Amino acid sequence: MEKRSHGQIRTHNRKDGLTTYSLRVRAYGRREVVTLGTDADGWTTRKAKRALEEILAEIQVGVWRPPSMSPGGDDPTFHEFASRWWFGRKSELRPTTQADYEWRLRKHLLPFFADFRVSTIRIALVDEYRSEKVIERERITAAAAAGPPIRDRRGQRRVALSNESINKTLVLLANILDTAVEHGLLASNPARGKRRRLKADRPTRRFLEADELAELLAVAGEVDRSARPDQRIGRRRLIAVMAKSGLRVGEVCALRWRSVDTAHQRLVIEQAKTAAGIREVDLSLDLVEELNTWRAVRKPDSVDEFVFATDGGRPRDKDSVRERVLVPVVNRVNEIREARGIAPLPKITPHALRRTYISLMLEAGAPLPYVMDQVGHADSKTTLEIYARRSASRARTSTPR
Missing domain, CATH: 1.10.443.10 (Intergrase catalytic core)
Incomplete structure (x- = not known):
């Protein structure tokens, strides 16, 4: 029986007060270090533990691709990769679709995923994003009901996303990560599948008599x-x-x-x-x-x-x-x-x-x-x-x- 892989979570307290999280695992006969990010990026010990468990499971079945095996050692952040993807696709899209995709990226996906390395994005992180959007909606709705609505940095009123709208951001994320899979940065797409989506009732398409x-x-x-x-x-x-x-x-x-x-x-x-x-x-x-x-x-x-x-x-x-x-x-x-x-x-x-x-x-x-x-x-x-x-x-x- 093949020996089960092991790994550990490593933290480092920086001089600026931030805590950096990384993982050390043994895969394919060598030690690998996976940089996750800082607590300012949303990383916690609990989230790092989930990421470690997913990597170990992928190592066990032989599908994990360590950063050192990425072509040319390239391991871009989501911001870098999504930007390249966007500029490559933008000209193929209708103006209205361009505006919609740009809104999903700038307002929702990038604020959450920007600093994560593409190779470290796992199902747990995608589910975390989805949950954060639901919590954000509840907070915006509650604030609007209680008094002054929540506004963004430019003073614009924050909009609570429906399940359907949240799912649309996940669809765009999945499209971007499809390309990451093709480039060998991910073994599979963590944003694909019905279980990554929220239940959304089919809207009633109304017309007048x-x-x-x-x-x-x-x-x-x-x-x-x-x-x-x-x-x-x-x-x-x-x-x-x-x-x-x-x-x-x-x-x-x-x-x-x-x-x-x-x-x-x-x-x-x-x-x-x-x-x-x-x-x-x-x-x-x-x-x-x-x-x-x-x-x-x-x-x-x-x-x-x-x-x-x-x-x-x-x-x-x-x-x-x-x-x-x-x-x-x-x-x-x-x-x-x-x-x-x-x-x-x-x-x-x-x-x-x-x-x-x-x-x-x-x-x-x-x-x-x-x-x-x-x-x-x-x-x-x-x-x-x-x-x-x-x-x-x-x-x-x-x-x-």
Whole structure:
């Protein structure tokens, strides 16, 4: 029987007050030293013990790769390795994906993993990160409920991540560490597998019925009319464009008057996140009327002005659409519904309006390829999923009970 490997945890108290943790193990006939990090990096005796146990288990089955065996002796920190990975992949990603990945890295993964050597990242460390994110969420939520919210160094309000959002950071971590495995820095990927993820309920993908959309548009018009002149930002028209043309929120925000061809009842989408997204979108007569009315209100000096610009002439972003357009309108609709004893509308997002367009078009008998072309879907999967949900909803409401 093969002799069981042994190792020990070593600590060193530095002059600056920090404690350095490392491991000494015997593997493949020689002693190896694995540097873990300092207590400022989050290392403790307990965490070092777990790391030692994992390394010894890998040595026992012959899959551990010591730092001395890394190509050229290269044993980068996660910060170094992730930076190289990021700059190698960035150009392959869409701008929105770039922004999302950069946020996951800068705000979440790097603050935790930055100084760890890639070769020392184990399952225990990944689970520690996941647990820290859950604890962080509870702390942010509790602070917001008790009083002033927690803010970051720049004064921005800290956001509590859902299980789904935490899992997305773990997916990015796993993608980065896949490359580390390919480079021989890790024997296996400690961030892979369902057990590394939090349980996340599949979100309910909402869309509006035709009467709900009509109610939303009517109230949006009332909200704009009751607002101060400088606060009349075209809520009704913006909601109408999203729900009756199927544009993505980013496409609506980037829409310029030169792309609005009401004479031929079409919008020309020249910039999109996919090749399929570059397209011409047909306009219904009522949407043509909405846009012509809005043009008369705005009186643009140039066709290059944004259709739904801010007071400064800049394009709105998705947060502005959600907070300044949808939230006040949905809140007002629900106030009216509550007074009438009617169930409130659920949370409505810009994407819910896009799904509303798809579902209403398919229900009206529009051919699937036509709807896909209108919304810029490259394949039918997403389009059909929305229609399947609508069909299931219809079946539930029409079945006798």
